[in-house]
Amino acid sequence: xxxxxxxxxxxxxxxxxxxxxxxxxxxxxxxxxxxxxxxxxxxxxxxxxxxxxxxxxxxxxxxxxxxxxxxxxxxxxxxxxxxxxxxxxxxxxxxxxxxxxxxxxxxxxxxxxxxxxx
Amino acid sequence: xxxxxxxxxxxxxxxxxxxxxxxxxxxxxxxxxxxxxxxxxxxxxxxxxxxxxxxxxxxxxxxxxxxxxxxxxxxxxxxxxxxxxxxxxxxxxxxxxxxxxxxxxxxxxxx
Numbered sequence: 684x685x686x687x688x689x690x691x692x693x694x695x696x697x698x699x700x701x702x703x704x705x706x707x708x709x710x711x712x713x714x715x716x717x718x719x720x721x722x723x724x725x726x727x728x729x730x731x732x733x734x735x736x737x738x739x740x741x742x743x744x745x746x747x748x749x750x751x752x753x754x755x756x757x758x759x760x761x762x763x764x765x766x767x768x769x770x771x772x773x774x775x776x777x778x779x780x781x782x783x784x785x786x787x788x789x790x791x792x793x794x795x796x797x798x799x800x801x
Numbered sequence: 802x803x804x805x806x807x808x809x810x811x812x813x814x815x816x817x818x819x820x821x822x823x824x825x826x827x828x829x830x831x832x833x834x835x836x837x838x839x840x841x842x843x844x845x846x847x848x849x850x851x852x853x854x855x856x857x858x859x860x861x862x863x864x865x866x867x868x869x870x871x872x873x874x875x876x877x878x879x880x881x882x883x884x885x886x887x888x889x890x891x892x893x894x895x896x897x898x899x900x901x902x903x904x905x906x907x908x909x910x911x912x
Contacts, residue, residue: 704889717900719902725904726805726888726902726903726904726905727888727902728844729900729901729902774842776844776845778900786879790847790900791845791847792846793844794843794844795842795844797842
């Protein structure tokens with residue numbers, strides 16, 4: 684089946700630094716990918732929709748300058764948390780949908796990236 | 802009001818029990834519905850889609866009531882391995898481009 688891979692799985696950084704998380708669709712092309720954030724004991728919250736070759740669409744309340752999204756190719760989207768602070772510590776998950784003949788359009792999730800900002 | 806709301810849980814049941822989870826959604830234009838399962842510190846995985854006619858997959862039965870904007874999941878003959886958080890998920894728009902997740906209901910099955 685389709686695989687979505689995220690990297691890194693874990694990252695610890697100092698406050699004020701920027702962190703980049705990669706999301707790759709390994710065996711299919713994804714014109715659209717989604718970024719979610721999940722705090723402990725909370726639901727996944729959709730942050731933004733990443734569109735290949737164009738600007739991402741951000742959900743209300745998500746700072747686009749804080750969470751930079753780049754979707755430069757059909758298999759890679761990146762999320763950069765700029766000037767990270769402790770309140771940005773969370774579990775970030777990406778997902779992508781495999782469309783096309785023979786595919787159900789099921790959404791596949793990456794393994795998630797746990798960010799801890801000290 | 803949150804877009805997707807679920808039973809708060811947690812549900813603690815013995816093996817073999819039948820347990821039901823409920824979910825309501827606020828956006829009447831929502832197009833499709835799912836139940837996902839999430840194990841601790843893992844990514845969510847699709848458990849089953851939910852259709853208006855109701856659908857069953859082994860011990861799992863999902864129901865959708867569009868008029869009441871209500872979704873349910875029934876698990877029969879609970880197994881220890883069913884212990885997880887079950888997420889009610891709604892596809893917000895016709896393009897199917899964004900899933901909105903409920904907070905999740907935690908199920909703990911004990912022997």
